[in-house]
Amino acid sequence: MTENHPFEIVQDVELAAAPERIWKAVTDDTAAWMFPTDQWPAVRTVDERPAHLVTRMEGPDGWFNQLEHVITEGPDGAHLHYVHSGVLTDNWEQQYDGAAKHTAFYLHTLGEYLTHFDGRAVVFVDVQGPDGATAPDAFEAFLASFGLSGVIPGEKKDLDVPGLGPVEATVDYANEYFLGLRTAAAMVRVFGRNLLGDRVGLTVHDFSLGSGDPVGGGTTADDAARSALADHHAAAWGAYLRKLYA
Numbered sequence: 001m002t003e004n005h006p007f008e009i010v011q012d013v014e015l016a017a018a019p020e021r022i023w024k025a026v027t028d029d030t031a032a033w034m035f036p037t038d039q040w041p042a043v044r045t046v047d048e049r050p051a052h053l054v055t056r057m058e059g060p061d062g063w064f065n066q067l068e069h070v071i072t073e074g075p076d077g078a079h080l081h082y083v084h085s086g087v088l089t090d091n092w093e094q095q096y097d098g099a100a101k102h103t104a105f106y107l108h109t110l111g112e113y114l115t116h117f118d119g120r121a122v123v124f125v126d127v128q129g130p131d132g133a134t135a136p137d138a139f140e141a142f143l144a145s146f147g148l149s150g151v152i153p154g155e156k157k158d159l160d161v162p163g164l165g166p167v168e169a170t171v172d173y174a175n176e177y178f179l180g181l182r183t184a185a186a187m188v189r190v191f192g193r194n195l196l197g198d199r200v201g202l203t204v205h206d207f208s209l210g211s212g213d214p215v216g217g218g219t220t221a222d223d224a225a226r227s228a229l230a231d232h233h234a235a236a237w238g239a240y241l242r243k244l245y246a
Contacts, residue, residue, distance in 0.1 A: 004062055005092040009084040009100050013107050016077040017114040023050035025114060026069050031124040032205055033113035033187075034106045042067075063087045082107060091197075098196040105178045109189060112172055112182055113205070120207040123229045127237040128201040132245030138200045139192030143179065145244055151179075161188065162236035163204060200241075204233045 015022055030037045046054035046068075056066040063086075070081040084103060088095045132138065143149045146159055148171070155171045164186060172187075173180030179190040185208040191201050209225055 019050040032122040033109045123206040125204040125233040129241040133200040138194040162240040163233040
C-alpha cells in the first residue's frame with residue numbers, strides 16, 4: 001500500500017521588481033524562468049492580485065500539490081514568500097530533496113528573468129540527454145565539455161553555445177547539481193538530475209524575438225518564428241548531448 005508523506009518547502013527571496021511584475025511572472029510567464037504551467041489543472045484558491053496567490057491540485061487518497069506566493073512590496077522591489085506543499089508517495093525522501101534543490105534554482109532564475117528580460121517574449125525549449133546522461137559523472141562531463149569545471153557564479157566566459165553560437169555568457173548559478181548561464185538574449189539552465197536518480201537535461205529561455213507585453217521594446221514574434229527558433233535550439237542541443245554522451 002502506498003504511504004502518503006506530507007511535505008512543505010519554504011523559500012524567501014528578494015526580487016528587484018514591482019509586485020505586479022512578479023505576479024505576471026508567476027502566473028502568465030512561467031515559461032520565461034521555469035517551464036510552462038498552463039496545462040496544469042490547478043485551481044486558484046486565493047487570488048488577491050498582486051499580493052497573494054495560492055494554486056492547488058487535488059487527487060485521490062488525499063493527494064494534493066499546492067503553491068503559495070505572498071508578495072510584499074519593499075523599497076527596492078518586493079519580497080516573495082514561497083511555499084510548496086503537498087503529498088509525496090514512493091521514494092518520497094529523494095523526491096523532497098530534489099524538489100527543494102530545484103525550488104532554489106527556479107526562484108533564482110525568476111530573479112534573473114525579472115532583472116534582465118522582463119517583458120520580452122520567450123521561446124522555451126526543454127532538452128533531455130540520452131541514456132548516457134544518467135551516468136554518475138554526467139553533469140561533471142557536461143561542465144568539462146565547456147571548460148566550466150569548478151566555475152563560480154559571477155564569472156564571464158566566452159563560449160560556443162549550441163543554438164546561440166559564440167557568445168559571452170555570465171555564470172549566474174553554479175553548484176554540484178545545477179548550472180545557470182545568461183547571455184544578452186537568453187538563459188540556459190542545466191540540471192544535473194543524474195545525481196538525483198534521473199539524467200542531465202537543460203532548458204533554453206530565448207528572448208531574442210521581441211517583446212511579450214508593453215514593458216519591453218520591439219514586437220511580439222509570430223508563431224512561425226517562435227516555432228522555428230524552438231526547433232533550432234532543440235536540434236542543436238540534442239545533437240550536442242548525443243555526441244557528448246555517446
